[in-house]
Amino acid sequence: MTGKLLIGINAYLKRQSDKTITKITDIFLIAVFGSRKKAENFIQEIIRENSTDKQREQQIKKSLSYHTIKKFLTVFEGIDSVSELFRRINEIKNGSFKTGLTTNEINTLYKIYKNFDLEIRNISGEDFESSGIFDLNKIINNIAPQITFSIKDTREELEMRDNRTFKKWLKFFNLNLSKNEDNTFKKKFNLMEYLNIWNNFVLKHFKDKDGSFKNLDQLEEVFQTGLVLTKGDLKEFTKGKDYRQLWSHLDSLQIPNNINLFPYAIFIRLRSSIEADRENKSY
Structure with a gap:
């Protein structure tokens, strides 16, 4: 189910405008660094200290916990149903499935999630892209038909x-x-x-x-x-x-x-x- 969900979200994002994608990126950067000012300083520092696109990409991945997020997503790879999802959660709790995530990585992911959630709640009333990309019903209505179960x-x-x-x-x-x-x-x-x-x-x-x-x-x-x-x-x-x-x-x-x-x-x-x-x- 998580695999299908990610595919659906990816397809949805591809249909959005550059303005919307930029807004999502802004919110994610604020979630990672804790404030808009810190996020802006990060971007300026990346540009100043890295001369090539490859160097900048590597530095961005490192700073944005890219590998931690990727490791987290692999925990739920291949899960295509509710029963499989709860079974995996149970396996993680009883120790029969090892996530490979350290305590610091888990704390980092939780912090990003809480900040991201807070940022979305703060701007969810704003109007952009006709009723807003963060209109949950709109997102669900776009994604749901693409994810099916027999x-x-x-x-x-x-x-x-x-x-x-x-x-x-x-x-x-x-x-x-x-x-x-x-x-x-x-x-x-x-x-x-x-x-x-x-x-x-x-x-x-x-x-x-x-x-x-x-x-x-x-x-x-x-x-x-x-x-x-x-x-x-x-x-x-x-x-x-x-x-x-x-x-x-x-x-x-x-x-x-x-x-x-x-x-x-x-x-x-x-x-x-x-x-x-x-x-x-x-x-």
Whole structure:
């Protein structure tokens, strides 16, 4: 997914004007050096102390943490799905995957990221290039159609055994993604459709109100134990551990009929329903 995303971003940037690219470069330099004045001094020093383009390029790469950024990107090379991304994060945390990044390099990357984020927030209200290159919706709308995931791969990632069950859950979550705008049947999801499916099936229950992830250890456990549950699994969470109680709760949640595979999101809803029922009966 990261590879596809970088390709999409690169294609988007190629369609922008020189003015826009210059603005992005300015912001990145400010993010690296901490202020516009320091960034301007850096450029002047590079020009003054390096006589050839090759010397200037080498000095710029060194000063802009080029090799550190490149090393960071290789950590996520070949990752083309949400499940692979979280699996890599888990591998990094448990030490089975070595990033090759030193503590100083990690701190440098974090500092650049925070400064870049701050600069974008400071200018996001500015109007340039018709509503601004930093209009997130505009960027997403440009990039998303170029990054696609097959329906079969998406379904299998979410551990849905058959297309019929998968489609029922898409309908349940109000994700009307079966047809294209020209009324032909879809064969692929674009990036935003793909992420929206993942969000509804699993991820949103691990996010704070601001959209940042919480309880990553618990999310890792879900990836390891399984993203779906059967009726037999769900039954164990009812008070009497019987199917009659389970069916009652599933009916109250308006769950589709004739389904035996349930996304993790449904387990969360069911558990909340069972806990609320117990609390009501305890009064």
